[in-house]
Amino acid sequence: MTDQPQGLIVRKPGFLSLLQDAGRTRVMHLGLACGGAMDRHAWAWGNQLLGNRYGATALEVTFGGCELTCNLNTQIAVTGAAVTCTVNGEARPLWATLNLCPGDDIALSAPQSGLRAYLAVRGGFQTEAGLGGSCATFTREGTGGLHHNGKPLQTGDVLPCPPMTHEAPNRKVPNHWIPDYNAETALDVILGAQVDRFPACALESFFSESYELSPQSDRMGVRLNGPALEINGERLISEGISLGAIQVPADGQPIILLNDRQTIGGYPKLGAVTPRSLDALAQCVPGSKLRFRPTSLHEAQRQEQTFLRFFNQ
Amino acid sequence: MFWRYEVTGVDTITLHFGEKIDVALVSTINRAASVLHNTLGERLLDAVPSYTTLLLRYDLLQDDLASLVADLKPALDSLSTAGNESAKPPEVVDVPVFYDPRVGPDLENIASRANISVEEAIKRHTGRTYHVFAIGFAPGFAYLGQVADELAAPRLSTPRKKVPAGTLGIADTQTAIYPISSPGGWNLIGRTPLTLFDPDRTRPSLLEAGQLVRFRAISESEYTALSGKLDDLPWETAAANAKGDQK
The missing domain is CATH 3.30.1360.40 (Gyrase A; domain 2)
Structure with missing residues (x-):
């Protein structure tokens, strides 16, 4: 008990709980995925409430079911999916700072809406950054995370927390900033140059009909079921893949490539979903109906800059 | 340009x-x-x-x-x-490979497709310098080209569930080494004892786009002296071949 590091002790890891931050930079050319929090909006708010810098490491809890015990005085915030968060069995608010004492038990239930909850701690979880300057966990690569081996949280893991140096203010996110994850999701798409690979009728159905999020989706990519898209021509020469790229394989069912995507690939790409829309997509459960709408690069850049500047002040 | x-x-x-x-x-x-x-x-x-x-x-x-x-x-x-002002000449990376059916179960097939002996296939694979076109698929996985036309072979119709790290393969006119143990559909012809990707090295990936690669055939004793492994062979024929009737 004495030489255990200060932090949150994992009693139950849940379905999939991963340490995540803003992801890697400058290593994609080595074949390393980017990673990072899937819903940056919820993740960044958690850190913001606690006065952490943008990019601090937090816990991404997919499908809930995570139970932890605290062994120090600290502050946490739970944001994102509408889980029931309890401290010692008592329900506590989401999107707000919670004060914890040694011995407190924290539990996150399965979500009523949304998919991924974020648990941020004051100062951020203290793990050594790996490749690309990131602490993110990469299960497919077997890199990063608490033990630098890509493993999700396991029972008995201790998530190291910094000591709290002074009394911290209690804060909550204003209600109008808290998304309704039950609302129908329309995703903004920047059309790419390869759009001329698709006949007009394919674009017409892509933007007018809805697609269902397939259960065969993960942090690499979201598969969609809906009207098959016709493609002119075959595979392209492999090239670097952008975040949110909508690639269309031979079966015509689009795949949106996400944070843990492979770095290069050769399927034709219709365009890319904007990062702000990917934040919303990260909270969509399998079976969700998705619609797409075209946006301009200018508008998408303006929206993304607003987001980054707000959390990087 | x-x-x-x-x-x-x-x-x-x-x-x-x-x-x-x-x-x-x-x-x-x-x-x-x-x-x-x-x-x-x-x-x-x-x-x-x-x-x-x-x-x-x-x-x-x-x-x-x-x-x-x-x-x-x-x-x-x-x-x-x-033009070519201060361009440094590309780095040439020497990669020792143990070409053998025990670690390259498709080596004999590649040779017979080309109507040449295994020795000749090895000679032709080591006989040229390859360019690193791109890194992808997995950390440190380098797509190298081009292999001699007669050695080119399509990907296996059913990928193997597990290809050990260091295994060298051919797909179409490209050749590559699996940096980590993973599923794979390339035609496997040998294995290198080198570690292709190590997060703790200053340069984690042995190969980067723009470099040149030379393969060099090594014997079983050189391979094992360089810490090359012969265990964890996933293919059925491994045990039979290991009895020692090679060459």
């Missing part, structure tokens, strides 16, 4: 330097990446070379498309006029 760009995401553009796979593009793209790193510095979050392209990811806190292209254009245009 020809180049054009395409918008591929909110913070990415893809530079195109040609329309088809060509060894000459490898050094062009490598020089472009190097001049852009010098010009843009911290403004560049990633630069990912591939066969004909260079994907750039930039920082929207510092740039938008217009400001990026304004600085990128003169840098790339100067490259085209100055």
